[in-house]
Amino acid sequence: MSDITIYIKDREGVNHKLLAPTDMSMNIMELCKAYELPVEGTCGGMALCASCQCYVQSSHVLSPMTDDEDAMLSEAFFVEENSRLGCQLNLEESMDGLKLELAPEN
Amino acid sequence: MITTDILIIGAGPTGLFTVFEAGLLKLRCHLIDALPQPGGQCSELYPKKPIYDIPGCPEILAGDLTKNLLKQSEQFQPTFTLGERADTLDKQEDGTFIVTTNKGTKHQAKIVVIAGGLGSFEPRKPPLENISDYEETGIDYFIKDPEKYRDKKVVLAGGGDSALDWSIFLADIASELTLVHRRNEFRGALDSVEKVRELTASGKIRVTTPAEVVGLEGDQKLTGINIKTADGIYTQSTDYFIPLFGLSPKLGPLTEWGLELEKNAIKVNTFDYQTNIPGVYAIGDINTYPGKLKLILCGFHEATLMCQSAFQIINPGKRNVLKYTTVSGIDGFDGSRKEAPKAVVQAINQ
Numbered sequence: 001m002s003d004i005t006i007y008i009k010d011r012e013g014v015n016h017k018l019l020a021p022t023d024m025s026m027n028i029m030e031l032c033k034a035y036e037l038p039v040e041g042t043c044g045g046m047a048l049c050a051s052c053q054c055y056v057q058s059s060h061v062l063s064p065m066t067d068d069e070d071a072m073l074s075e076a077f078f079v080e081e082n083s084r085l086g087c088q089l090n091l092e093e094s095m096d097g098l099k100l101e102l103a104p105e106n
Numbered sequence: 107m108i109t110t111d112i113l114i115i116g117a118g119p120t121g122l123f124t125v126f127e128a129g130l131l132k133l134r135c136h137l138i139d140a141l142p143q144p145g146g147q148c149s150e151l152y153p154k155k156p157i158y159d160i161p162g163c164p165e166i167l168a169g170d171l172t173k174n175l176l177k178q179s180e181q182f183q184p185t186f187t188l189g190e191r192a193d194t195l196d197k198q199e200d201g202t203f204i205v206t207t208n209k210g211t212k213h214q215a216k217i218v219v220i221a222g223g224l225g226s227f228e229p230r231k232p233p234l235e236n237i238s239d240y241e242e243t244g245i246d247y248f249i250k251d252p253e254k255y256r257d258k259k260v261v262l263a264g265g266g267d268s269a270l271d272w273s274i275f276l277a278d279i280a281s282e283l284t285l286v287h288r289r290n291e292f293r294g295a296l297d298s299v300e301k302v303r304e305l306t307a308s309g310k311i312r313v314t315t316p317a318e319v320v321g322l323e324g325d326q327k328l329t330g331i332n333i334k335t336a337d338g339i340y341t342q343s344t345d346y347f348i349p350l351f352g353l354s355p356k357l358g359p360l361t362e363w364g365l366e367l368e369k370n371a372i373k374v375n376t377f378d379y380q381t382n383i384p385g386v387y388a389i390g391d392i393n394t395y396p397g398k399l400k401l402i403l404c405g406f407h408e409a410t411l412m413c414q415s416a417f418q419i420i421n422p423g424k425r426n427v428l429k430y431t432t433v434s435g436i437d438g439f440d441g442s443r444k445e446a447p448k449a450v451v452q453a454i455n456q
Contacts, residue, residue, distance in 0.1 A: 071293040
């Protein structure tokens with residue numbers, strides 16, 4: 001499996017081009033941590049804290065939201081139509097070129 | 107003043123296991139935690155979720171791990187200050203430390219161990235511009251005394267169990283109760299949802315969904331809130347607004363204690379997990395060092411090494427050697443003794 005490229009805009013507006021492996025069962029929250037971007041991932045990836053909330057800025061078709069993610073986003077702050085939890089977006093080849101922006105800290 | 111040998115800040119898995127390791131060295135522990143119950147994240151965030159990487163436990167629920175750790179440390183009679191946050195650390199002339207909580211409870215010990223995970227759990231505050239202006243005069247994040255709301259207009263916000271449970275509880279107390287949630291669906295126990303539905307039908311609760319509180323109004327005191335729905339924004343008068351959006355951990359006051367910090371964690375050496383303040387240790391998810399992994403099992407290891415070092419500070423010059431529980435058994439502070447059963451020796455040649 002090949003690496004893909006993910007673009008992340010951080011909270012200061014700086015763009016980061018991240019090379020992301022698709023064979024390590026990683027998600028967007030973990031990818032951000034691996035590159036030391038300021039994503040806390042407090043709950044470790046259980047869709048329980050929304051510290052990895054991000055806005056999807058490209059037209060990629062992503063995995064549908066689970067009930068857990070939907071419920072967490074219903075209580076998180078700064079939620080927009082294009083909000084997702086990074087921890088629920090597992091890296092897949094179809095995500096190559098995905099553009100995301102980190103939401104403000106809750 | 108509460109006095110002990112080792113004062114542990116944080117009653118999560120690492121803090122609880124410290125009690126056991128300290129007990130083997132005949133050292134007593136007291137724990138402080140901002141949450142009302144021990145267990146830390148395991149109890150607060152994910153008690154019903156399984157953990158698969160505790161050595162020797164192929165699968166254990168986080169809540170059960172907490173129960174087991176409490177049971178394992180029970181014989182060493184740990185004491186607790188729960189529901190209070192450790193706010194200040196003061197070194198005394200005699201070398202001991204005094205830790206004072208936000209409620210003024212004072213604790214004295216020679217050794218302070220910070221096992222605070224990601225920090226103390228604080229309510230998640232909605233990002234409303236002037237919210238701090240009303241924190242004493244109309245905004246509450248916890249419900250401590252329900253009688254305060256008798257015959258008052260109250261608005262609750264949130265979609266989880268606590269928003270539902272408190273709506274049910276306050277329905278008979280408040281003169282007017284509104285529950286605001288961003289979605290039509292609530293994430294709570296089914297019977298709570300059903301009960302809220304009944305109370306809504308009987309006019310005791312007004313449920314406003316999908317909607318969001320987007321602004322606060324008042325002078326000295328909160329008098330109203332702005333609610334945004336699909337139809338626009340309107341103002342509703344209220345005496346109290348209670349946002350119940352769960353808790354999130356904050357490193358909080360210990361950032362002012364003179365500890366060396368790096369990326370929201372406390373720097374320690376890997377010899378004994380002591381911080382830059384001699385006698386103050388940091389173990390578990392709250393510390394950092396080259397190669398650090400935030401795992402419960404690493405916290406257990408750090409707790410074990412830390413206790414050996416603390417023993418030397420508490421008992422300078424006293425000789426001690428590592429004991430194996432299988433060989434030596436365990437003598438509890440409660441007078442209990444656990445030991446391997448003695449084998450019966452029988453002669454073969456009579």
